[in-house]
Amino acid sequence: MLGSTKFVCKNIWKLFGPDAEKFLTKNPNPSLEEIKQAGLIPAVRDANVEVEEGEIFVIMGLSGSGKSTLIRCMSRLIEPTHGELMLDGVDLRNISDKQMIEIRRHKLGMVFQHFALLPHLNILKNVAFPLTIQGVSVREAEKRAEQVIELVGLKGYNKSYPRELSGGQQQRVGIARSLAVEPELWFLDEPFSALDPLIRREMQDEFLRLQAMLKKTIIFITHDFDEAIRLADRIAIMKDGKIIQIATPENLILNPADNYVEEFTKHVSRAKILSVKSVMSSTLCDSEEEVDGSAKIVDVAEQIVATKTPIRVVQNGQAIGSIDAKKIIEILVKQV
Amino acid sequence: MMKTFNTIMNSIWFWIGLFILTYIIAMDAKNIAEYLNAPWLTKYPKDWIFPTKTYISSFMNWLIEDASFGLFTFTEFTRAISWTIEQPYKFVLALLSSGFTSGFGKNIVQILPPLSWLGVLAFVIALAHYAKSWFLAFIVGLSFLYLAVFGQWDSAMITLASVVIAVPIGVGLGLMFGIYAYYHPLFEKILNAILDLMQTIPIFAYLVPILFMFGFGPVSALIATVIYAAPPMVRNTMLALKSVDPEIKDFGIMTGCTRFQLTWRILVPASLNQIMVGTNQVIMLSLNMVIIASMIGAGGLGFDVLSSLRRLDIGGGFEAGIAIVILAIAIDRLSQAFAVRQVQINKKHKDYGVLSRYKRTFIVIGILLSALIFGQFLPFLQDFPKAYELSTGTFWSDLIKYLNINYFDYFEAVKIFLLKGFMLPIKRFLLSVPWGWMILILTILGWKFGGWKLALLNLLMSLFIVINGVWDKAMITIYLCGASVIIAAAIGLPLGILAAVNDKAGKIIGVFIDTLQTLPSFVYLIPVVMLFRIGDFTAMIAIILYALVPAVRYTAHGVKNTNPELIEAGIVSGATKWQTLTKIRLPLALPEILLGINQTIMLALSMLVITALVGTRDLGQEVYIALTKADTGRGLVAGLAIAFIAIMADRIISAGAKKARIRYGMEAE
Ligand SMILES: Nc1ncnc2c1ncn2[C@@H]1O[C@H](COP(=O)(O)OP(=O)(O)OP(=O)(O)O)[C@@H](O)[C@H]1O
Numbered sequence A: 001m002l003g004s005t006k007f008v009c010k011n012i013w014k015l016f017g018p019d020a021e022k023f024l025t026k027n028p029n030p031s032l033e034e035i036k037q038a039g040l041i042p043a044v045r046d047a048n049v050e051v052e053e054g055e056i057f058v059i060m061g062l063s064g065s066g067k068s069t070l071i072r073c074m075s076r077l078i079e080p081t082h083g084e085l086m087l088d089g090v091d092l093r094n095i096s097d098k099q100m101i102e103i104r105r106h107k108l109g110m111v112f113q114h115f116a117l118l119p120h121l122n123i124l125k126n127v128a129f130p131l132t133i134q135g136v137s138v139r140e141a142e143k144r145a146e147q148v149i150e151l152v153g154l155k156g157y158n159k160s161y162p163r164e165l166s167g168g169q170q171q172r173v174g175i176a177r178s179l180a181v182e183p184e185l186w187f188l189d190e191p192f193s194a195l196d197p198l199i200r201r202e203m204q205d206e207f208l209r210l211q212a213m214l215k216k217t218i219i220f221i222t223h224d225f226d227e228a229i230r231l232a233d234r235i236a237i238m239k240d241g242k243i244i245q246i247a248t249p250e251n252l253i254l255n256p257a258d259n260y261v262e263e264f265t266k267h268v269s270r271a272k273i274l275s276v277k278s279v280m281s282s283t284l285c286d287s288e289e290e291v292d293g294s295a296k297i298v299d300v301a302e303q304i305v306a307t308k309t310p311i312r313v314v315q316n317g318q319a320i321g322s323i324d325a326k327k328i329i330e331i332l333v334k335q336v
Numbered sequence B: 001m002m003k004t005f006n007t008i009m010n011s012i013w014f015w016i017g018l019f020i021l022t023y024i025i026a027m028d029a030k031n032i033a034e035y036l037n038a039p040w041l042t043k044y045p046k047d048w049i050f051p052t053k054t055y056i057s058s059f060m061n062w063l064i065e066d067a068s069f070g071l072f073t074f075t076e077f078t079r080a081i082s083w084t085i086e087q088p089y090k091f092v093l094a095l096l097s098s099g100f101t102s103g104f105g106k107n108i109v110q111i112l113p114p115l116s117w118l119g120v121l122a123f124v125i126a127l128a129h130y131a132k133s134w135f136l137a138f139i140v141g142l143s144f145l146y147l148a149v150f151g152q153w154d155s156a157m158i159t160l161a162s163v164v165i166a167v168p169i170g171v172g173l174g175l176m177f178g179i180y181a182y183y184h185p186l187f188e189k190i191l192n193a194i195l196d197l198m199q200t201i202p203i204f205a206y207l208v209p210i211l212f213m214f215g216f217g218p219v220s221a222l223i224a225t226v227i228y229a230a231p232p233m234v235r236n237t238m239l240a241l242k243s244v245d246p247e248i249k250d251f252g253i254m255t256g257c258t259r260f261q262l263t264w265r266i267l268v269p270a271s272l273n274q275i276m277v278g279t280n281q282v283i284m285l286s287l288n289m290v291i292i293a294s295m296i297g298a299g300g301l302g303f304d305v306l307s308s309l310r311r312l313d314i315g316g317g318f319e320a321g322i323a324i325v326i327l328a329i330a331i332d333r334l335s336q337a338f339a340v341r342q343v344q345i346n347k348k349h350k351d352y353g354v355l356s357r358y359k360r361t362f363i364v365i366g367i368l369l370s371a372l373i374f375g376q377f378l379p380f381l382q383d384f385p386k387a388y389e390l391s392t393g394t395f396w397s398d399l400i401k402y403l404n405i406n407y408f409d410y411f412e413a414v415k416i417f418l419l420k421g422f423m424l425p426i427k428r429f430l431l432s433v434p435w436g437w438m439i440l441i442l443t444i445l446g447w448k449f450g451g452w453k454l455a456l457l458n459l460l461m462s463l464f465i466v467i468n469g470v471w472d473k474a475m476i477t478i479y480l481c482g483a484s485v486i487i488a489a490a491i492g493l494p495l496g497i498l499a500a501v502n503d504k505a506g507k508i509i510g511v512f513i514d515t516l517q518t519l520p521s522f523v524y525l526i527p528v529v530m531l532f533r534i535g536d537f538t539a540m541i542a543i544i545l546y547a548l549v550p551a552v553r554y555t556a557h558g559v560k561n562t563n564p565e566l567i568e569a570g571i572v573s574g575a576t577k578w579q580t581l582t583k584i585r586l587p588l589a590l591p592e593i594l595l596g597i598n599q600t601i602m603l604a605l606s607m608l609v610i611t612a613l614v615g616t617r618d619l620g621q622e623v624y625i626a627l628t629k630a631d632t633g634r635g636l637v638a639g640l641a642i643a644f645i646a647i648m649a650d651r652i653i654s655a656g657a658k659k660a661r662i663r664y665g666m667e668a669e
């Protein structure tokens, strides 16, 4: 069900260094300088995130900005120095180790940058591995594994070993493996960063295809803004451990929070991202033709530019505004 | 710059001055002592000896006779351990060597014979083929065939039985400790300290108490073997687990693995490579130790060598010695093949039928069963026919006789030259330095290299040696080891340098070194005794052969891995090859070379109890005598004295190497 909150991070801090916790209790909201002065490394500073059911939430930032640390805090691979984590209303930081193991076994999935496949197992056994850990019988686990292997397009590779596969194929295995247990919350830490650009695009398409089918709640990390724009429902941009803006790709481009964010948006093709609705003027007008408000600019630019007068914008059969060629050209020209 | 130069000059003059002073004191010590009428200056008086060994012995007696943990006594405890180890050992021994029997004494009846030699041969061949190739099968098969044909089969099987029991225990314990240390950093720290210490204590120091607690026999030998062989497994396990890709570990946690699952289904399999390296080391060390442990009743090939040596039976000793070498090489190759196979995952498994998939197993079982059934009628199936056994014993005896008759003068000349010109002067010098002065020098050495802590350590340790009345023996120990190490270094350093600068020579030297390392320490003694008979000279040659390896290996490594930028800098500034070697590579390799020499000293010290067999008069002899008499106090004191010498040498040299590294900026202060 889209719209209900699935996962919440509240005031997550992670400082590396001795006595980080003590430092933070004394000074609950330190500045960057204060942290550095205390000899601590500010990996994550006061991150607040709410992820909705079925959403692709992308965390974007340059190398060293704290993305991995944040996702590792979220999955409790490391303990946050401070903060709350709620999954389906359960406080993840206040449950027993046993309960955490159960949640990991059934609700969480993770895909790793360098695939993290087990070198000593073949593809089938790799994918079946998380199920066997849960105690599912080998036969049943492998049956399910075969299904997901087919789902990611690797049918026929069951008996191969990881190192016989290309990087793209290996990551497909990584994805299949994390999907085998049907997780509800799916973490992906730069899953395509180790792949070359062509394969990366192919994998992004594959990823979108899978998500259209499976509708998981996803937290996806990348340092590639194009990738973020392509995949995200919403994007969080990180800098020096701090989340500086959370917004939809469109909003990010239209209303960047600061120069840092704007710098990223400069190089993307706006016409592909912006919808008609987001740039139209709200004055209504009469015209022969009409365009759909949620259409992307690229798709309707030709039609609008071909018309001399403003065109009516409609949504669900209702006129909601108008747009003219001048606006379209402005957007297309601004693009670098 | 000037200042460092000055300090070096200072220290060089300091050492030279100290040496000259010591020499003068040593020469005149007797006169001074007489003049002052204080004989205790040169000879530590008997009345002053503190009876540590008596205390230890009575403590051990108390332990065995009276000590109790409430529910059970100490003796019951050791008996329980003995019993647990003895059962599987008896079983394997029966399987390989003695056969299964029932009844006692005269009524003893054999129910089942041991595995037939043909069956065992088929088994190892099949194993080698399974692990690697027909070639390996051929090598291993030939080795075992040698054992049968040359009449070493029975002893070899006894030795093998000990290895078969000791290895799984060693590997298992090593894994347990390693895994526990991986999860508990504090425990890891403690364990590392203990392992470091164990490395400097010769095995014999704990052989004696083990012997006392568990009695003369195979169980003591097995326990000693495990203690000796398990440490590298611990280290390799820790190394292996730490080397696992952190992402893979994260994956394990994210999958919801329990710690048990994380360990056994992810970490251990993913690092099997390194763990198998550890296993191979356990196997080789076990084999080495089982041979040594024949001194405390392990029997087998080691015992054959030992008794031949005692009888001065040249041929017999050689035969058993060669059998040890062959067994060691076969087992080493086999276990290495398994190590590689375990991690070789690319093998495509085609689905054959059951019959062809397990054909090796069927053949081996077939041979074993037919030997069991038809062995009574066709005895050659069961035992290799005695009539066809060959003996090389006479050949070796004749060869040695021939060498001795024709070349005796040459051997003797070399021996006497080195003895008179090199060994005896060192010995005389060390024995004539008054003990008080020597302790002072050791303390100064400690202070110079490691500050007051090391000075105190050296003071206490050397006081222990003198107070326990083993000073002269300790000096003989230092002399024997020192002379051996000097020659080992004189041979080893050039070899190492050659191996580093010339690839072809490096390969040949590598093979030579690897072979030396596979051989159990015992083996070195045999040919040397044959040529030079018993005495210090023989002991020295055997020690040199055994202790040479690290001197070569560390030197080669150090010289080879000089920072290439520095070499280029040298070439750019116009240095010749010789100059780069002597002015850049060697000085930079100095820390590593020192560590190699350190290892050489450790090996030399651990060889002492073996060389006691050829009639040395050092601490090793003390331990050996204590072993034969099961005199715990005496053995432990002598063992500790050796350990203390080892620790002092180790600390001083390590501190020296560290200073050198700091001076070259390779390590922070
Ligand atoms: N275990 C650690 N101990 C100390 N500092 C750490 C540790 N892990 C990460 N850091 C520091 O925290 C900061 C954030 O690191 P993080 O790995 O989260 O960045 P990232 O955004 O994932 O970068 P990348 O794109 O390179 O993966 C960095 O400055 C890093 O050096």
Ligand SMILES: [Mg+2]
Pocket: A067, A068, A069, A190
């Ligand atoms: Mg990262």
